[in-house]
Structure formats: C-alpha cells, structure tokens
Amino acid sequence: MxxxxxxxxxxxxxxxxxxxxxxxxxxxxxxxxxAQAAGYRYWSFWEREGSTWSYATQGPAQLRPDDGSVQGFRFAVSAEADDSAAPRSKAAFAKICEDTDERAGRKRIALVLDFGTAADAPGGERPPKPRTACASVEEDASTADALAAVAPPLRYDSSAMLCAIDGYPAAGCGEQVPGAGKPSAEASSDASPGTEEADSGSAPGGGGPxxxxxxxxxxxxxxxxxxxxxxxxxxx
Missing domain, CATH: 1.10.287 (Helix Hairpins)
Known part of the structure; x- marks a missing residue:
C-alpha cells in the first residue's frame, strides 16, 4: 500500500x-x-622596570626619562598594542652603560634596539642584529633625543610616527600586513627558512572540532x- x-x-x-x-x-x-586579523609593521616603544618590559604610554618625543632608565624599541608585525613583541634583551642599565662615564648636567639612558625577525622584515630587507647603546644627553632630553644620539638616521612620517631606526627599514611606515599572526617574542632574528615546525593542520590553540x-x-x-x-x- x-x-x-x-x-x-x-x-x-x-x-x-x-x-x-x-x-x-x-x-x-x-x-x-x-577572522585572520590584519597586522601592522612598525617600531613599538617600551620601558623597563627591573626585568619587566612595559608598553610605553607616551611617545618617545614626549617621554623624558630619568638618569639610569632603560628604554627599548622593537620592530615587529602585530595587530594590537597588547600583542606587540617586546625587546628580547634583558641587559641591565649597569651593563649597557658601563663604558659611559657620568657627566655633570647630563644623564645616561640605556637603549635596547631590537630590529625584529626575518619574518617581520619588509620584502627584500634583512634585519640588523639587536644591539644596545648608552646615550649621554642633556638632563631635559627626551627618549627621541637619546635615540637620535646613538642610532641615526631616524625617519619619521608626516604625523611624527617613528618609521626607521638606524636606517631600518629603508621604506614604509606602519603599513598593513594582511593575515598577520601574533608575533613571537622569542623568535630568533637569525632563523633561517625550513627551521619552523611543520603545519600540523590544527588551528592555533586547537582542541575544538x-x-x-x-x-x-x-x-x-x-x-x-x-x-x-x-x-x-x-x-x-
């Protein structure tokens, strides 16, 4: 039926x-x-207390650090300030400025310059090795003044954004990098192609279907x- x-x-x-x-x-x-968030390639600015790096709340031209301060700059690709990679060096002020004598009417600022990794570099450029420097500057000098004293040439855009330190990178300034992931603070600037882990096929932080x-x-x-x-x- x-x-x-x-x-x-x-x-x-x-x-x-x-x-x-x-x-x-x-x-x-x-x-x-x-969604795979777009990132931006830029120099981030940091302050250090003890062994801890903190993202600076003022720009390098506004901040006037005290004598004995440690300031850092890191070139990387990141989507948000809280995702930014901090400088990798833990060198202390005493080590960075051990060969720079105290002078009356001046202050010493320790600077950590981390040019980032090959993965963060613009096309056709290779990042210099990270380095430190001790700037002896006027007592009322800003971090930007200290940076200009030890790492020229600096490059700024029309809105006064810091684009290059020691001439790196040669071009570009805060440009967008589509699909950029979070930067790896521990990644080596000397890492060569083929040393990264193979893609396991799982999403980052996997566990879900x-x-x-x-x-x-x-x-x-x-x-x-x-x-x-x-x-x-x-x-x-």
Whole structure:
C-alpha cells in the first residue's frame, strides 16, 4: 500500500526541519570562525622596570626619562598594542652603560634596539642584529633625543610616527600586513627558512572540532533523518 499525501507530510516537514538545522549549523560555524586579523609593521616603544618590559604610554618625543632608565624599541608585525613583541634583551642599565662615564648636567639612558625577525622584515630587507647603546644627553632630553644620539638616521612620517631606526627599514611606515599572526617574542632574528615546525593542520590553540567536521556531521544527521522516514514509508 502506497502512503497517501497525508502520510508523506510528516516526512517532508522533518526533512525541511533537518535541512534548516544544517543551514543554521553552517551559519554558526562560519560566524564563530575567528577572522585572520590584519597586522601592522612598525617600531613599538617600551620601558623597563627591573626585568619587566612595559608598553610605553607616551611617545618617545614626549617621554623624558630619568638618569639610569632603560628604554627599548622593537620592530615587529602585530595587530594590537597588547600583542606587540617586546625587546628580547634583558641587559641591565649597569651593563649597557658601563663604558659611559657620568657627566655633570647630563644623564645616561640605556637603549635596547631590537630590529625584529626575518619574518617581520619588509620584502627584500634583512634585519640588523639587536644591539644596545648608552646615550649621554642633556638632563631635559627626551627618549627621541637619546635615540637620535646613538642610532641615526631616524625617519619619521608626516604625523611624527617613528618609521626607521638606524636606517631600518629603508621604506614604509606602519603599513598593513594582511593575515598577520601574533608575533613571537622569542623568535630568533637569525632563523633561517625550513627551521619552523611543520603545519600540523590544527588551528592555533586547537582542541575544538574543525568547521568541516561540524558541517559534515550536520549533513550526516540530515541524511539519517531522511533514511529513517524513507524506511517508514516503505514499511507502511
């Protein structure tokens, strides 16, 4: 006996509900997938207390550090200030300025210059090795003054953003880098191609199922519903 139209309606309603569930699941997965945020390539400015680096809350032209201060600059690609990579050197003021004598009417500022990694470098450029320097400057000098004394040439853009230290990089200033991940503060500037770990196929911080797996599971569920109602129709 062939089921009539009334008997097939529940099956059609169930199939429609199943497909709606699949579409909803797909939309949820696509919305939940984290977008690959664009990053920016620039020099970040840091202050150090003890062995801890803190992102500076003033620009180098505004900040007038005390004698004995340690200031740092790091070139890297990052999306947000709290994602920025700090300078990698832990050298103390006493070590950086050990060969610079105290002078009346002047102050000594220890500077850590980290030119970043090859991965952060603009195309065609290779970052210089990180270095430290001790600037002996006037008592009212800013960090920018200290930097100009030990790492020329400096380059600024029209909005006074620091673009280059010691001539690096040769061009560009805070340009956007699409799909940039978080910088690695521990990455070596001497790292060569082929030394990075192979892609495991997992998303960073994995542990959750992939979008393909979730959508595939939804499709299997819908097919299961269809098969169930088809078998009931045959038995009827």
């Amino acid at each position: 062939t089921p009539g139209p009334a008997a097939s309606r529940p099956a059609r309603r169930t199939l429609r509900a199943g497909f709606a569930l699949l579409l909803g699941l797909l939309a949820a997965v696509l919305l939940a997938a984290p 992939s979008a393909g797996l979730l959508v595939g599971g939804g499709a299997v569920a819908v097919l299961g519903v269809a098969a169930f109602w088809q078998s009931r129709r045959r038995r009827g």
